[in-house]
Amino acid sequence: MDVTSWPTLPALPDPATDAVVAGGLAAELAHAFGGPFHFLLPDAFTANLTAMQAALTEADVDGFVYFAKKANKAAVFVERASAGGAGVDVASAAELREALGHGVRGEHLMVTGPAKDRLLLHLAGTHGATIAVDALDELDQMIAVARAGRFRPARVLLRVLPDSRSHSRFGLDDTELATALERCLDAGDAIRMDGFSFHLSGYALQPRADLAARLVDLCLTARLQGLEAGRISIGGGLPVNYTDADSWHAFLAAQNPAHYHARKTFRTGDFYPYHSPVAGSEALTALLATHPKGADRSLAELIKNAGIKLLLEPGRALLDRAGATVFRIQGVKERDGYRIVTVDGTSLSLSEQWFNSEYLPDPQLIPHAPVTAPGVYPASVGAATCLESDMLTWRKAAFPYPPKPGDLLLYPNTAGYQMDSNESPFHDLPLPPKVVVDRTEEPRPRWRLDRHFS
Incomplete structure (x- = not known):
């Protein structure tokens, strides 16, 4: 079969991941753990964070980056955020404690999520964290907690x-905002209303710039009422590039149900955009240069002129190329001209399935024995469970060699949301451990287990 006739989606080159494979470390870890594992590349996280901070500096914007911890539970990324002068976005008391325990200062925490319980609000207020208030009853509870506690004011x-x-179901509409501002004023020294926040689905820059400009205007109005209102948070939503433009567009044009096990169908619009014209820190630069609708100046200029501090909460964009996931092949069967591979884990470790979608970057086959001449060997990848729907890769991925039991499959660039969100010890299978790989530029990469508390 001609390779050009089969859709592929190659991941962008990543020398750090290649070093883990080339040095034999991936095979060694698979043997040591006796099951699937994730490996983490924290230097990539640090590089992504540094690039975002540089983008803020180059745009002359007073800004601060919070790592959205929900994107990956590993402690090493919290440690790198703290060391890099960033904060952490948390949404539970456990996440808050984890961040504090790994070196993040309380005033560098952003607490998000709906209907926060009293314990979380108390901890956040005690440590001087910023709380993104989602509803009027939550604001009332925060005011009550602040008045009852030994801290004042609570930053919201x-x-x-x-x-x-x-x-x-998230956020305050215009009527609720007006009421919330009145309650912040009435709360006196119990509350410091620092500004406004939003979270926006999708990755388009113009809607994000438009809404950010609206928040700037809201800050100016709130100041006239006597409130602090000096900060806006625009959440995350900076896209990540997993593949090049030509590969992405060619894949979308070629793929059809025949390329998937059981002729599984996905809506193209449900796929993550695995290529974006601008991504990561470049997307932040482009966002700051965007003119909001009706404005004659860029978003950066609007923020600067209003004396606003810009807060960001990226997750996936900070984790670009910061890790990968490895499974061992347990069995292979032939079926209608393609192979069905079964690995020693489940699709719950590739959480794109949670969104009724598919993690599309091509898995890399790592043979455990000498291989024959390369060709094209389509294979779907199933899990070691009794569920028909438990497929890591419904697509018949085009492997260069026939997959065999004992070979490894490496899924690239999985640190952003794929390792955490949907994991479960189904069938009493253990969750894949997280291995931190340090100093990949040395002849042999060094590794250790991550220090996540739970």
Whole structure:
């Protein structure tokens, strides 16, 4: 079969991942753990963070980056955030404690999520964290907690409901915002209303710039009422590049149900955009240069002129190329001209399935024995469970060699959301451990287990 006739989606080159494979470390770890594992590349996280901070500096914007911890539970990324002068975005008391325990200062914590319980609000207020308030009853509870506690004021942002997401269960609409501002004023020294926040689905820059400009205007209005209102948070939503433009567009044009096990169908719009014209820190630069609708100046200029501090909460974008996932092949069967590979783990360790989608970057086959001449060997990848739906890769990926039991499959660039979100010890299978790989530039990479508390 001609390789050009089969859709592929190669991941962008990553020398650090290649070093783990080339040095034999991946095979060694697979043997040591006796099951699937994730390996983490924290130097990539640090490089991504540094690039985002540089983008803020180059745009002359006073800004601060919070790592969205929900994107990956590993402690090493919290440690790198703290060491790099960043904060952490948390949404539970456990995440807050984890961040504090790994060196993040309380005032560098952003607490998000809906309907926060009293314990979380108390911990956040005690440590001087910023709380993104999602509802009026939550604001009332925060005021009560602040008055009852030994800390004052509690620092809050009011989360705005975007007009384009009027059906969302998150955020305050215009009427609720007006009420919230009145309650912040009435709260006196119990509350410091620092500004506003939003979270916006999708990766388009213009809607994000438009909504950020609206938050700037809200800050100016709130100041006239006597509130602090000096910060806005625009959440995350900076895209990540997993593949090049030509490969992405060619894949979308070629793929069809025949290329998937059981002729599984996915809506193209449900796929993550595995290529973006601008991504990561470049997307942040482009966002700051965007002119919001009706404005004659860039978003960066609007923020600067208003004396606003810009807060970001990226997750996936900080984790680009910061890790990969490895499974061992347990069995292979032939079926209608392709192979069905079964590995020693489950699709719950590739959480794109959670969104009724597929993690599309091509898995890399790592043979455990000498291989024959290369060709094209389509194979889907199933899990070691009794569920028909438990497929890591419904697509018949085009491997260069026939997959065999004992070979390894490496899924590239999985640190952002794929390792955590949907994991479960189904069938009493252990969760894949996280291995931190340090100093990959040395002849032999060094590794250790991650220090996540739980």
